[in-house]
Amino acid sequence: MINASIITIGDELLIGQVIDTNSAWIAQELNKIGILVKRRVAVGDTWDEIWKALDEESAHSSIILITGGLGPTADDITKPLLCKYFNGKMIVNDAALKNVIHLFENIFKRPITPRNLKQAEIPDTAKVLINPRGTAPGMWFEKEGNLFISMPGVPHEMKGIMEEEVLPAFSKKFDLPHIAHKTLATFGIGESTLADMIQDFEEALPTHIKLAYLPNFGIVRLRLTSIGANKEIVENELNKKFTTLQELVKEYLVTNKDEPMERVLGSLLLKRNETVSTAESCTGGYIAHLLTSIPGSSGFYEGSMITYSYKAKEDLLQVKNETLINKGAVSEEVVKEMAEGLLQKLKTTYAIAVSGIMGPDGGMPDKPTGTVWVAVGDNKKIITKKFHFRFDRQKNIQLTAMNALNLLRMFIIEEGK
Amino acid sequence: MINASIITIGDELLIGQVIDTNSAWIAQELNKIGILVKRRVAVGDTWDEIWKALDEESAHSSIILITGGLGPTADDITKPLLCKYFNGKMIVNDAALKNVIHLFENIFKRPITPRNLKQAEIPDTAKVLINPRGTAPGMWFEKEGNLFISMPGVPHEMKGIMEEEVLPAFSKKFDLPHIAHKTLATFGIGESTLADMIQDFEEALPTHIKLAYLPNFGIVRLRLTSIGANKEIVENELNKKFTTLQELVKEYLVTNKDEPMERVLGSLLLKRNETVSTAESCTGGYIAHLLTSIPGSSGFYEGSMITYSYKAKEDLLQVKNETLINKGAVSEEVVKEMAEGLLQKLKTTYAIAVSGIMGPDGGMPDKPTGTVWVAVGDNKKIITKKFHFRFDRQKNIQLTAMNALNLLRMFIIEEGK
Numbered sequence: 142m143i144n145a146s147i148i149t150i151g152d153e154l155l156i157g158q159v160i161d162t163n164s165a166w167i168a169q170e171l172n173k174i175g176i177l178v179k180r181r182v183a184v185g186d187t188w189d190e191i192w193k194a195l196d197e198e199s200a201h202s203s204i205i206l207i208t209g210g211l212g213p214t215a216d217d218i219t220k221p222l223l224c225k226y227f228n229g230k231m232i233v234n235d236a237a238l239k240n241v242i243h244l245f246e247n248i249f250k251r252p253i254t255p256r257n258l259k260q261a262e263i264p265d266t267a268k269v270l271i272n273p274r275g276t277a278p279g280m281w282f283e284k285e286g287n288l289f290i291s292m293p294g295v296p297h298e299m300k301g302i303m304e305e306e307v308l309p310a311f312s313k314k315f316d317l318p319h320i321a322h323k324t325l326a327t328f329g330i331g332e333s334t335l336a337d338m339i340q341d342f343e344e345a346l347p348t349h350i351k352l353a354y355l356p357n358f359g360i361v362r363l364r365l366t367s368i369g370a371n372k373e374i375v376e377n378e379l380n381k382k383f384t385t386l387q388e389l390v391k392e393y394l395v396t397n398k399d400e401p402m403e404r405v406l407g408s409l410l411l412k413r414n415e416t417v418s419t420a421e422s423c424t425g426g427y428i429a430h431l432l433t434s435i436p437g438s439s440g441f442y443e444g445s446m447i448t449y450s451y452k453a454k455e456d457l458l459q460v461k462n463e464t465l466i467n468k469g470a471v472s473e474e475v476v477k478e479m480a481e482g483l484l485q486k487l488k489t490t491y492a493i494a495v496s497g498i499m500g501p502d503g504g505m506p507d508k509p510t511g512t513v514w515v516a517v518g519d520n521k522k523i524i525t526k527k528f529h530f531r532f533d534r535q536k537n538i539q540l541t542a543m544n545a546l547n548l549l550r551m552f553i554i555e556e557g558k
Numbered sequence: 559m560i561n562a563s564i565i566t567i568g569d570e571l572l573i574g575q576v577i578d579t580n581s582a583w584i585a586q587e588l589n590k591i592g593i594l595v596k597r598r599v600a601v602g603d604t605w606d607e608i609w610k611a612l613d614e615e616s617a618h619s620s621i622i623l624i625t626g627g628l629g630p631t632a633d634d635i636t637k638p639l640l641c642k643y644f645n646g647k648m649i650v651n652d653a654a655l656k657n658v659i660h661l662f663e664n665i666f667k668r669p670i671t672p673r674n675l676k677q678a679e680i681p682d683t684a685k686v687l688i689n690p691r692g693t694a695p696g697m698w699f700e701k702e703g704n705l706f707i708s709m710p711g712v713p714h715e716m717k718g719i720m721e722e723e724v725l726p727a728f729s730k731k732f733d734l735p736h737i738a739h740k741t742l743a744t745f746g747i748g749e750s751t752l753a754d755m756i757q758d759f760e761e762a763l764p765t766h767i768k769l770a771y772l773p774n775f776g777i778v779r780l781r782l783t784s785i786g787a788n789k790e791i792v793e794n795e796l797n798k799k800f801t802t803l804q805e806l807v808k809e810y811l812v813t814n815k816d817e818p819m820e821r822v823l824g825s826l827l828l829k830r831n832e833t834v835s836t837a838e839s840c841t842g843g844y845i846a847h848l849l850t851s852i853p854g855s856s857g858f859y860e861g862s863m864i865t866y867s868y869k870a871k872e873d874l875l876q877v878k879n880e881t882l883i884n885k886g887a888v889s890e891e892v893v894k895e896m897a898e899g900l901l902q903k904l905k906t907t908y909a910i911a912v913s914g915i916m917g918p919d920g921g922m923p924d925k926p927t928g929t930v931w932v933a934v935g936d937n938k939k940i941i942t943k944k945f946h947f948r949f950d951r952q953k954n955i956q957l958t959a960m961n962a963l964n965l966l967r968m969f970i971i972e973e974g975k
Contacts, residue, residue, distance in 0.1 A: 153772055155595045156739065157585030158781065158816070162577055164600070169574030178572045179607065183581070183598035186770075190596065197614065212771065213750040248948075256750045274948075295773070297949055322573065331666075333630040333673045353603075354629065355570050356712070364575065399575070419843075419864075425850025426836075426843030429864045433842025436918055436951055444870035446863060447836075447846045453861035453904060457874075487870060501853055531665075532714055534853055 142368075143315050144179040145171055146198035150191060150209035150219055151294060154183040163208050163296055170303060175317030176204065186210060191222055199287045204311075209294030211277040213256045220263070223291055227282045229264030237261040237269050237278040244276060267291075270306040274298045279306060319372040323383040324355075324364040324399035327390050328547050332356050335363070339389050342382075350382060358536075358543045360395065360402065395547070402546045403431040409553060410441035415490035417549065419445040420458055420479040422470065423497040423513065428542045443489045448479070458482030471496050471508050473525045476516035480523050491553065493517050493545050497528070499537045513541050517549040522556060524548070559785075560732050561596040562588055563615035567608060567626035567636055568711060571600040580625050580716055587725060592734030593621065603627060608639055616704045621728075626711030628694040630673045637680070640708055644699045646681030654678040654686050654695040661693060684708075687723040691715045696723060736789040740800040741772075741781040741816035744807050745964050749773050752780070756806050767799060775953075775960045777812065777819065812964070819963045820848040826970060827858035832907035834966065836862040837875055837896040839887065840914035840930065845959045860906045865896070875899030888913050888925050890942045893933035897940050908970065910934050910962050914945075916954045930958050934966040939973060941965070 147167055153159040161183060168178040179202050184190040191210070198205045210219030224231055238261035245253045260276040263269055270279030270290070275298035282289040290307055292299045311317075327335060332354050336343075343352050349369060355362040365383055369375040387397055396405045410417055419428045429445040432438055446457045451470065454460040459482040460475055468474045479494035497513030504510035511530040516523050528544055530537045564584055570576040578600060585595040596619050601607040608627070615622045627636030641648055655678035662670045677693040680686055687696030687707070692715035699706040707724055709716045728734075744752060749771050753760075760769050766786060772779040782800055786792040804814050813822045827834055836845045846862040849855055863874045868887065871877040876899040877892055885891045896911035914930030921927035928947040933940050945961055947954045 152768070152770055152783075153781070154582070154598065155585055156589050156783070157582035157587075157595075158741075158772060158779075159774075160577065160579055160582045165571070165574035165577045167574070168572055172573050178574075179602070180611075181571065181598075181600035185596070194597075212773075213753065251748070254750055254754060256754060297953065324575075331668070333671055336630060337671055337673060351569070353569055355575060356629075357576075362575075364570070366569070366573070421843075424847075425855070425859075426838075426846030426862055426864065427850075429843030430841075430847045433844075433864075433866065434952060434955065438842070439866055442842075443867050444863065444865045444874065445843055446861065446874075447843065447850075448861045449850065449856055450860050456903065457861065457863075486873065535851065536714065538851065 142318060143176050143204060144202040145176050145204040145206060146179060146202040147181045148191075148194050148198060148205060148207045149181070149183045149294070150186065150207065151183075152185045154209075155185045163294065163299055166296070166300065167206055167208070167303065170308060171311075172320055172322070174308060174312050175320050176311065176315075177320070186218055188218055188222055191219065192226065195226055195289070199285070203287055205287060205289045207289065207291040208299050211291065211293040212295075213260055213276065219291065223267070223280065223282065224264035227264055227266040227284060227289075229266030231262045232265045233261050234263045234269045234278065236271060237263060240271055240273075240278065241276045270302050272298050272302050273305060274301040281310075318368055318370055319375045320366065320368050321375050321379050322364055322366050322399070323379055323397075324362050325383070325387055325390070325397045326360050326362045326395045326400075326402075327393035328360050328395045328402075330361065330393045332361055335361055335390065335393075339386065342385060342389055346382065350379065358539050359547075360543065362399070363390070364399075395550070401431070402543055402550070404435050406546050406550050407432060407435050407438060407441055409550065410490075411437075413553070416441050416443050417491045417493065418443045418483055418487040418489040420483040420492065420494040421445060421447050422449060422454070422479075422495060423499045424495050424538050424541050424545075425449065427538050428493060428495070428545055431542055431546070443487050446483060446486070454479065458486070469508065471498055471512055471514055473514055473516075473527070476514040477523055477525055480516040480518055484520050491517065491519050491549055493549050495541055495545050497537075497541060499534045499541075501534060511537055513537075515541070515545045515548055517545065517552050519556070524552060559735060560593045560621060561619040562593050562621040562623060563596060563619040564598045565608075565611050565615060565622060565624045566598070566600045566711070567603065567624065568600070569602045571626075572602045580711065580713055583713070583717065584623055584625070584720065587720060588728075589737055589739070591725060591729050592737050593728065593732075594737070603635060605635055605639055608636065609643065612643055612706070616702070620703065621705045622707070624706065624708040625716050628708065628710040629712075630677055630693065636708065640684070640697065640699065641681035644681055644683040644701060644706075646683030648679045649682045650678050651680045651686045651695065653688060654680060657688055657690075657695065658693045687719050689715050689719050690722060691718040698727075735785055735787055736792045737783065737785050738792050738796045739781055739783050739816070740796055740814075741779050742800070742804055742807070742814045743777050743779045743812040743817075743819075744810035745777050745812045745819075747778065747810045749778055752778055752807065752810070756780075756803065759802060759806055763799065767796065775956050776964070777960065779816070780807070781816075812967070818848070819960055819967070821852050823963050823967050824849060824852045824855060824858055826967065827907075828854075830970070832970075833858050833860050834908045834910065835860045835900055835904040835906040837900040837909065837911040838862060838864050839866060839871070839896075839912060840916045841912050841955050841958050841962075842866065844955050845910060845912070845962055848959055848963070860904050863900060863903070871896065875903070886925065888915055888929055888931055890931055890933075890944070893931040894940055894942060897933040897935055901937050908934065908936050908966055910966050912958055912962050914954075914958060916951045916958075918951060928954055930954075932958070932962045932965055934962065934969050936973070941969060
């Protein structure tokens with residue numbers, strides 16, 4: 142089994158100004174080709190810390206992937222350090238230089254500064270990995286049986302180098318085992334209850350198959366992972382276990398793929414050749430954003446009205462002023478009128494309407510922060526549901542969206558002709 | 559100087575299924591009270607790996623914060639490991655038990671299962687840290703001069719324990735130095751050009767003040783960090799440098815706070831007592847979502863029309879059918895009509911309208927994927943701008959939103975009465 146460590150470099154990671162999304166992506170891609178990430182380490186822009194991390198991770202893993210610390214600005218010390226660590230001297234690399242010139246002439250269309258040209262200098266002990274999307278090249282070093290790959294921290298540049306250079310080279314160089322994952326998602330059941338429900342199944346799993354619980358925003362995903370030399374054997378065995386697992390949790394099953402709720406709903410609509418629109422108050426467009434973040438969403442999504450104020454609710458969705466005054470904007474009656482107004486306006490098969498108080502302010506004694514009304518339905522029937530979330534604004538918005546999408550999903554399954 | 563390491567535990571972090579947001583939050587909070595995070599390490603749910611990480615990080619830092627691996631399900635091995643690592647034996651902790659019972663009776667309102675009760679068991683060598691938001695308690699261990707804090711991985715539970723127990727205890731226990739950060743944001747200038755512009759300033763900085771470049775979505779943030787024993791001296795010196803830095807980059811300055819673009823625009827509107835609405839095609843509600851993710855956004859934001867289809871553009875925004883047919887949905891004429899239609903409908907001071915091709919499909923020879931038209935303006939004047947982004951769907955949506963918000967920001971500064 143080939144193990145990898147990921148080292149991310151940058152003070153911004155250690156003071157929490159930036160969230161590391163690179164590591165997750167790298168881990169996913171390595172996993173797909175049968176390399177296990179064993180450790181991920183983040184260190185600051187400090188000579189000693191980077192040096193020690195290289196030493197330490199060499200003892201843990203045979204492949205060390207390094208991101209960050211290669212930008213054109215002066216807070217970067219990674220390149221000179223790598224030069225010294227791998228006993229090289231800096232030289233201008235022809236291929237890297239050509240790439241810098243090409244990018245500035247044809248893509249960025251800006252004049253080149255001396256600082257940009259310096260990006261083409263790399264240690265002579267490195268093999269250059271061309272960066273198709275930026276000026277900082279990747280570098281490939283070998284030392285005492287370990288492999289070190291250094292890449293810039295800008296996510297889309299790192300991804301370009303991984304996809305075009307690193308991953309193909311790994312697949313060629315190593316005889317890799319097969320790793321398979323199968324993930325399903327449940328909604329509306331707690332982690333503990335789920336665990337009790339599948340306890341016998343879990344205890345009977347062979348040691349090379351692992352089960353993990355991944356709870357997030359009302360969804361609990363269950364992931365089975367198996368590993369072995371033979372792809373067919375690994376996948377057949379895993380598929381059987383996965384079928385059993387689906388059966389065990391079927392009452393709460395949302396999807397048997399590793400996909401978000403919005404994609405589940407989108408696929409359902411596409412399959413039925415139906416459409417949805419949203420009328421959003423408290424979620425402020427977040428449900429529409431989720432639906433339209435799926436490629437091809439124009440096949441099932443028509444449009445939305447984001448109606449934050451009373452006036453917008455009245456003018457755009459024909460919510461009655463007296464309903465707003467008598468019942469308040471966060472009420473069953475108002476979300477129902479919002480959904481009705483929306484269906485009339487946009488003539489989609491289904492509508493989702495939400496109104497709530499996301500916080501931190503706006504709560505009232507009878508409607509505390511976190512109170513949300515959701516309506517979903519079609520032109521024959523509209524159902525409503527009240528929720529009460531207890532988190533911060535961001536999380537309340539996300540939970541409202543997830544619950545609204547799930548409510549429509551269940552409505553379609555139960556009521557859809 | 560007190561250093562900390564963060565260890566996050568969970569296979570899901572190593573296969574890339576989950577992005578670690580806990581570490582960034584913890585780092586921020588520790589930083590505020592004068593504790594520097596030196597390293598962040600992620601390891602899988604494996605006895606050996608967790609044990610080794612505890613050993614190794616003890617050598618790096620005097621405080622080790624551990625998150626994850628404490629949920630009620632069987633993939634968790636962290637608690638028994640900690641019990642052994644700190645030579646304890648498992649006992650039922652009264653305070654933790656009371657908390658579990660309280661949560662189920664008063665908050666979750668569900669029956670307690672044996673699995674839930676087991677959460678109240680902790681090693682007798684630990685001091686319990688009550689989790690106000692969940693059943694898994696935090697634990698405080700001391701060993702050979704090091705401090706170890708173990709917390710569940712669910713973000714809002716971890717935050718509750720940190721805020722109510724850990725941070726106050728650290729501030730009381732240690733004599734901490736003062737760390738100060740000042741961050742500004744620029745827009746529309748590359749990292750290299752910016753670096754050239756402020757090279758002399760950067761080179762003249764004293765060694766205890768660090769400058770970092772943080773590029774993201776067209777924005778480059780510059781962060782100055784200083785550290786010292788005396789709060790007043792540290793902040794005075796940093797403020798002076800920060801004033802100089804603002805002056806140097808003023809042409810591109812968006813804000814002199816560490817705040818996102820949408821907050822900059824929101825504050826500007828609030829100050830002027832003006833409002834905005836959006837008409838979004840390709841961004842599908844993302845701009846509305848950004849604006850409404852700010853608490854108090856109802857003070858400047860009225861509503862949006864998300865018009866994905868031709869029909870929605872015509873019905874909701876009175877875009878002329880002939881304009882759509884002759885010029886296409888992604889055209890200067892259409893975004894202008896969208897903005898005009900929106901201003902007429904919602905009567906806000908300003909409007910933002912966007913239409914583009916976000917990919918991966920939908921590109922045409924004359925309008926490749928990434929082509930975007932943006933219109934911003936008020937009822938006197940509407941300006942338009944064409945963009946061409948070269949990334950994936952998600953990043954194209956984010957870049958479109960950032961550029962649209964910035965375009966309106968500049969319009970208000972230049973044209974706003």
